[in-house]
Amino acid sequence: MKPGEKWIGRCSRAVRSISTNLVFIQEPLFRLILVFSTNSLGMRMRIWKIPDQVIRLAILIVIALAVLIVVRLQFIPASFGEIGHYRADALKEEAALTLHYAGMQACVMCHDDIGMIKAASYHRNLACESCHGPSLEHVDDPGEFSPVVVTGRTLCVRCHGYLASRPTGFPQIIEAIHNPMAPCTECHDPHDPTPPEVPEDCSACHAEIARTKAVSHHWSLSCETCHEAAPEHRQSPRAFLPKKPTEREFCGQCHGQGSQRSASAPRVDLSEHGGRYLCWQCHYPHHPEGR
């Protein structure tokens, strides 16, 4: 016998064995439907002996599946899945919504003088309508509608109020301390918000670092002890970056074993401690006791 014939023989024996071991359908109705359907298809199919309870469950499952199909047809929006796992028509509906914002380009078409100043300032990436509110109506009819003019202190502190999670170097104020009661625009031109006076202290911009350092063992050290900053850094902070210590011996002035400075500063043997790393690569100098 060829291997193919051997497998066909095994399969047919298995099918015969399964079909003879199952119980015949009890209900004449189901039997009739099954016989009718197989005969009408011209099939000489042997009726399987399916238990009564399985047929009842099968009918229930078929009904449930039919309900699911109907519900799917009824409730899934026609455009679902056209682009992604969402309703594609939602994009058209969003696009059809009434516009309120004109966009910065529309503003600078008329206010080109202000646009030029703002484009060279720290607020160059800030849209005009972020402060002046939605102004499409003003673009359409400048005489009838005027944009909002900011006068108080609430809007500016949304970005410039002190918050620990804001990046260091970003100007932040404590509203209650910083010229209380005075509107921001009295001193700052929002279109060119360069500080009118050079900040006196590093904490004006590096508030988070200053607050962290204030409660650390390094509280008494001034920023200039470790950072050599050119005077121009105060006017153009990014063009004139301050320097950081580049040698281990710098920290060793206080923390080296032979140091004569502060007796309370922890001492380490610089030749053994930390390998080739600079001190601040492992120890955060603004909060050195933090791990």
Next chain:
Amino acid sequence: MSELLEHLEANLQQVTGYIYPNEIELHWSLLVVIYPYVTGLVAGAFILASLVEVFKVKEVASTYRLALLTALAFLIAAPLPLLAHLGHPERSFQIFLTPHLRSAMAMFGFVYIWYLMLVLLLEIWFEYRADMVRWSSERRGVMKLLYWVLSLGSRDLSEKAVRFDRKAVYAITLVGIPSAFLLHGYVGFIFGSIKANPWWSSVLMPIVFLFSAIVSGIALVLLLHYVTTMFRRVKPDMACFNKLASFLMYALIIDLSLETLDFIHRMYESEESIEILAELVITKLFISLTIVQLLLGTIVPIVLLAIGRFSRIPDEFKRVVFFIAALLVQVGIFSTRWNVVIGGQLFSKSLRGLTVFKMQLGGIEGLFMGIALLILPFVLLWILVKLLPPWDKQEAN
């Protein structure tokens, strides 16, 4: 802004170290704690039931039907905390209409529906079919109609048909064991796969969830068996109590070993998060983790169960000891879920600060809602027990 600060004032006073603004308030609260707790009870109760059907543990046979109904009652209630937490429950069916194969949470809907419809309901139907046919012919009025509908109009009480029911129950239980593992393993997977959170992100999480589920399920069935035996005023089946207590003790020991393994693994790895996690464990979670979960919820029950099993104390006293141990296990497992869900949100992603969880009393996420959602499965179980008495067959025997 002032309203927001006023709202956050209580939290802000207890925030320590550095924390991002969006971490001050927790996003997943009590309801998300209840959800894995209830799901765990389902999986655990089913696995106990499978001991009877597949592993032929005759001693706990009297709890088989009760365990199945318990699993069903708790499974019906399981998604409700999530629906209440998410809001818009009317939209929930959409995950079934438009399946999103790459969303772990969306696919969980299918795991749930598979377990409910094709495992639990099917097994209970085959288990009770012959009884429902009998009850349908014995009862009158609405109950007759109800049992007729529940039995799907089945009338066949022949020996062959009943034998087929038994085979079907066995086959479904075989499929049901991996399904129960999948159900609660999946809950653990949802937490364990969040790689941004070092408290959750662990491959051991699904396994730890699974074994804690088995522990809680066995303990719940033990509690229910104790209470129902007492109210039905029947002679307590001490062999059953002893076997349940043994399984509970072994499952607790495995659970404790896995938790310890996870702990040692984290300590040995000592990733950058270990400092903040250590601070979390010894400050914010000290009561709920060390005292409630570890001491009261694990070590004390193991000791109590060992005393009950291996000492010669009177049966009445032994049952009370088992009852107290099972009750403590429930408190401990709830605490486990609390420590996972709430603990994972108490530390900052900056790994430099901790926040605090302030639970509301009222409202949709509040304590009262949580208590109601924990009582609901017992009400459902009471209805199911009335409808499908789990003791008839046993008492008839």
